[in-house]
Amino acid sequence: MKLTVDASGVFIISATPFTDTGAIDYDSADRLVEFYLDKGVTGMTILGMMGEAPKLSGEDSTAFLSHMLERVAGRVPVIVGVSSPGIDNLAQLSHAAMDRGAAGVMVAPMRGLATEDKHYGYFSQVFDALGPDVPVCYQDFPLSTGVSISAALFNRLVQDFEQLVMLKHEDWPGLNKLTAVRAAASETGARRVSILCGNGGLFLPEEMLRGADGAMTGFAFPEMLVGVVNLCKAGKVDEASDLFDAYLPLIRLEQQPGAGLAIRKEILKRRGAISSAATRRPGPKLTAEDLQDLDRLLARLDTRLKDMPHGS
Numbered sequence: 001m002k003l004t005v006d007a008s009g010v011f012i013i014s015a016t017p018f019t020d021t022g023a024i025d026y027d028s029a030d031r032l033v034e035f036y037l038d039k040g041v042t043g044m045t046i047l048g049m050m051g052e053a054p055k056l057s058g059e060d061s062t063a064f065l066s067h068m069l070e071r072v073a074g075r076v077p078v079i080v081g082v083s084s085p086g087i088d089n090l091a092q093l094s095h096a097a098m099d100r101g102a103a104g105v106m107v108a109p110m111r112g113l114a115t116e117d118k119h120y121g122y123f124s125q126v127f128d129a130l131g132p133d134v135p136v137c138y139q140d141f142p143l144s145t146g147v148s149i150s151a152a153l154f155n156r157l158v159q160d161f162e163q164l165v166m167l168k169h170e171d172w173p174g175l176n177k178l179t180a181v182r183a184a185a186s187e188t189g190a191r192r193v194s195i196l197c198g199n200g201g202l203f204l205p206e207e208m209l210r211g212a213d214g215a216m217t218g219f220a221f222p223e224m225l226v227g228v229v230n231l232c233k234a235g236k237v238d239e240a241s242d243l244f245d246a247y248l249p250l251i252r253l254e255q256q257p258g259a260g261l262a263i264r265k266e267i268l269k270r271r272g273a274i275s276s277a278a279t280r281r282p283g284p285k286l287t288a289e290d291l292q293d294l295d296r297l298l299a300r301l302d303t304r305l306k307d308m309p310h311g312s
Contacts, residue, residue, distance in 0.1 A: 001074060001076075001077040001101075001103045002077075002103055002104065002135055003077060003079060003103040003104030003135035003137065003165055003166060003194075004135070004165055004194075005165045005166070005191070005192060005193045005194050006194065007042075007043065007077070007165070007166060007194040007196070007213065007214075008042070008194065008196075008213035008214045008229075009041070009042030009043065009213075009214045009226070009229060010040070010041045010042055010043070010214050010215045010216075010222060010225045010226050010229055011041065011042065011043035011044060011045050011077075011079060011196055011214070011215070011216040012036045012039075012041045012043070012044055012045070012216075012217075012218060012222050012225070013045045013048045013050055013051060013198075013216060013217055013218035014032060014033075014036065014044050014045065014046045014048070014051055014068070014218070015032065015050070015051060015052075015218060015261075015264065015265055015268060015274065016029075016046075016047075016051045016052050016053075016056070016064060016280075017029050017032060017274040017275070017276070018276060018278045018279070018280055019275075019276055019278065020276050020278050022278065022280050022281060024060060024063070024064055025274065025275060025276065026067055027275070028273070028274040028275045028276070029064070029067060029068060029071070030071055031272070031273055031274065032268070032273045032274055033068065033071045033072060035268075035271070035272070035273040036222055036273075037075060037076065039221075039222040039223040039226060040222070040223065040226040041076065041222055041225075041226065042076060042077075042214070043076045043077045043078065043079065043103070043216075044068075044072060044076060044077075044078045044079070045078070045079040045080075045081065045106060045216055046064065046065055046068050046078060046079075046080055046081065047061055047064065047065060047080055047081040047082070048081045048106065048218070049081070049108075049141070049144055050218045050260075050261055050264070051081065051218075052261070052279065052280050052283070053081050053083075055280040055281075055283075056280075058089075058093070061093060062093070062096055065080050065093075065096070065097050065100065065102070066100050069097070069100045069101045069102060070100075070101075073101075074101070077103030077104075078101070078102050078103055079102065079103055079104050079105065079106050079137055079216075080093070080094070080097035080102045080104075080105050080106065081105070081106045081108075081139075082094045082097065082105045082106065082107060083106070083107050083108040083110075083139065084110075085110040085111070087125055087126055087129050088129070090107065090126065090129070090130075091126075091129040091130055093105075094130055094134055095130075095134070098133075098134055103135065104134065104135035104136060104137060104165065104166070105130070105134060105135070105136055105137070106136075106137040106138075106139050106168060107123075107126055107136055107137070107138060107139060108138075108139035108140075108141060108144075108145050108147075109122065109123070109145055109147040109149070110122060110145075110147075111145060111146050111147060112147075113147045116150070116153050119147070119149060119153060120153065120156065120157065123138075123157055123161070124160075124161075127161045127163060127164070130163065131163075132162065132163050133163075134163060135163055135165045135166075136161075136163050136164050136165065136166070137165070137166035137167070137168050137196075137216075138154065138157070138164060138166070138167050138168065139168045139170075140154070140167060140168060140169055140170060140171050140174075140177075141168070141170045141171070141198065142171055142172075143170075143172055143257075148171070150177075151177045151180035151181050151184070152180075154167065154177075154181060155180075155181060155184045155190055158190060158191050158193055159190060159191065164193065165193055165194060166193055166194040166195070166196065167181065167193060167194070167195045167196075168196055168197075168198055168216050169195050169196070169197045169198065169207065169212065170197065170198030170199045170217075172199060175203065175206055175207065175210055178195060178197075178207060178210045178211060178212060179210050179211070181193075181195065182195070182210065182211035194213050195207075195211065195212045195213055196212065196213060196214050196215055196216035197212050197214070197215050197216065197217070198215070198216055198217045199217065199255065200217050200218070200219050200251050200254050200255045200260070201215055201217050201219045201224070201225050201228070201244075201251055202251055202252070202255055204225065204228050204229070204244060205228060205232065205237070205240055205241050205244050208228070208229065208232035208233075208240070209232070209237065214229045215228075215229060218264060219247075219251060219254060219264070220250075220254065220263075220264045220267035220268050220271065221247055221250070221267075224243060224244065224246075224247045227240070227243050228240045228243055228244050231243065242308065243308070246301065246304040246305060246308060247301065249297050249300065249301075250267075250297050250298070250301060253293065253294070253297060254267075258284055259284045259286070259290070261279055261283065261284060262277065262279055262283065262284040262285060262286050262290075263286065263290070263294065265277040265278070265279065266286060266291070266294060267294070267298075270298075
């Protein structure tokens with residue numbers, strides 16, 4: 001199930017469940033896999049930034065990816081986040097993931113790539129270290145990495161490296177970059193790659209209209225992402241926007257830098273997907289007032305969904 005340029009739908013960014021003491025909770029991980037699949041996702045991404053990958057040791061990362069890949073066992077493709085400033089470390093984790101059945105890997109640029117030449121040079125080394133048989137998703141998340149890539153440079157990488165098959169688009173603002181990447185394929189004959197969008201789904205309807213193939217994010221209601229993507233593909237844009245709008249207050253709450261992961265995990269806990277909302281230290285914790293805000297928004301969501309003619 002190797003990742004290709006035709007990938008579409010919703011590749012959910014999986015949380016990494018922990019116990020209250022910070023150990024990986026593998027029972028919850030199993031339950032979380034079934035929760036995601038039950039909501040209709042077409043793929044999964046593990047060890048992403050919101051999966052707290054930077055807080056895991058190398059041993060933890062390998063153990064978690066091995067467990068998750070065995071649990072999914074070919075039901076949907078799985079992408080593994082492998083970003084690292086050290087290319088040898090990145091390559092080692094990538095090959096371990098592919099050997100265990102991953103569909104591909106996701107790589108974000110290292111910090112300090114201040115020029116396009118440096119950016120291109122870094123990824124040239126990454127692709128060389130991985131080899132041509134490891135499909136790559138480029139994670140474009142300048143808010144976190146501090147590194148931006150122009151549409152022209154991304155298109156150059158696509159042209160020069162066949163194993164680059166996907167863009168995880170989460171620049172902000174970034175709609176015009178998405179349009180420029182798509183225009184290169186339609187107007188100049190450049191290779192068309194898959195584009196899946198992040199940022200909690202905050203701009204998903206607009207991104208779908210600009211040519212995205214789906215979403216790759218971790219919003220705690222995957223069924224909304226699936227519904228919006230499917231409705232947009234069916235040309236039912238107004239219905240997709242209505243569904244999206246019902247969840248928008250929660251999307252907005254989840255997107256708060258510094259608190260969003262704790263909110264996401266609290267919702268997943270309440271939905272029965274994980275046993276604990278704990279994040280690994282250092283990590284955010286919700287206050288009593290935060291929980292009250294969440295109570296109110298979840299109640300309002302239930303009311304809105306009941307009033308929607310096409311349901312949730």
